[in-house]
Amino acid sequence: MSFSFQIHNNTVWAAISGEVDMRVAPLWRSALDRELAASLARNLTFDFSEVSFVDSSGLGVVLGRYKKVVSRGGRVRIVGANRQVYKILELSGFAKLMEIEPPEQNVAGGVEKC
Amino acid sequence: MLNFQAEIAGKAAFGAELNFAELKFAARAENVALARSLVAALIAARPEANWDITVAVLEEIKVAVSEAVSNAVIHGYAEDPTRLVTLSVRQYQFALLVQVADEGVGIADIAKAREPDFTTGQEHLGLGFAFMESFMDELDIRSAPGRGTLVSLVRLLPQPEEAAPRAEQL
Numbered sequence: 001m002s003f004s005f006q007i008h009n010n011t012v013w014a015a016i017s018g019e020v021d022m023r024v025a026p027l028w029r030s031a032l033d034r035e036l037a038a039s040l041a042r043n044l045t046f047d048f049s050e051v052s053f054v055d056s057s058g059l060g061v062v063l064g065r066y067k068k069v070v071s072r073g074g075r076v077r078i079v080g081a082n083r084q085v086y087k088i089l090e091l092s093g094f095a096k097l098m099e100i101e102p103p104e105q106n107v108a109g110g111v112e113k114c
Numbered sequence: 115m116l117n118f119q120a121e122i123a124g125k126a127a128f129g130a131e132l133n134f135a136e137l138k139f140a141a142r143a144e145n146v147a148l149a150r151s152l153v154a155a156l157i158a159a160r161p162e163a164n165w166d167i168t169v170a171v172l173e174e175i176k177v178a179v180s181e182a183v184s185n186a187v188i189h190g191y192a193e194d195p196t197r198l199v200t201l202s203v204r205q206y207q208f209a210l211l212v213q214v215a216d217e218g219v220g221i222a223d224i225a226k227a228r229e230p231d232f233t234t235g236q237e238h239l240g241l242g243f244a245f246m247e248s249f250m251d252e253l254d255i256r257s258a259p260g261r262g263t264l265v266s267l268v269r270l271l272p273q274p275e276e277a278a279p280r281a282e283q284l
Binding site for chain 1: 244
């Protein structure tokens with residue numbers, strides 16, 4: 001697991017890799033909050049392209065940051081989610097709140113075997 | 115091991131039990147990944163050549179297991195590392211049964227706990243049971259205040275359409 005932050009065009013670009021569960025969530029939340037407090041950028045983009053797994057602990061961090069950013073007048077997006085992660089994001093109802101980039105159509109997600 | 119007996123609907127149709135594993139681990143955040151790994155390894159190892167769960171389904175099962183174990187660690191035991199969570203996995207001919215048990219605080223109102231809840235603190239989504247329900251074919255919760263919680267998760271295996279119906283195993 002690792003996270004990184006970049007700022008482009010008034011947007012904090014927050015990337016995280018690996019499995020985002022209850023072990024990782026508090027660490028990531030602290031790092032995100034430090035970054036958001038230090039930055040003047042208005043918007044937040046979550047880059048999930050290296051996320052292999054997420055559960056409600058990870059989504060709780062996203063939702064908490066969403067509330068902060070929206071209260072400052074910013075926008076939140078999620079990009080790069082693979083098919084499995086995208087399915088969780090859909091089920092969570094986040095698509096009603098924020099823009100979520102759909103997974104690439106060509107990525108195998110439901111046919112390959114273990 | 116358990117304070118509770120699960121009532122699994124349709125268990126007669128699971129067929130013969132092929133494999134069983136049980137793991138006890140401390141109520142620590144890092145052990146949630148361990149629980150997912152055990153379930154994933156058993157599924158990938160296949161107790162029989164035609165026992166098959168796709169990667170997409172495996173990922174769904176991992177989310178459900180993660181939610182059940184996270185609940186035991188966070189809610190059951192308040193992350194007290196001296197307390198133990200029990201994970202058991204049973205592979206049947208036609209089903210996977212995963213059970214997560216704790217002897218922690220328990221749930222007073224199970225129906226209320228199962229309702230998706232966006233309000234209880236901004237960091238915990240209250241979506242755990244919703245994900246378990248969405249991703250599994252059956253979710254059974256047994257709990258009582260002070261006596262712990264047993265969560266049973268069932269995923270039925272996809273049956274090849276051309277296969278002849280098998281005689282039910284007793």
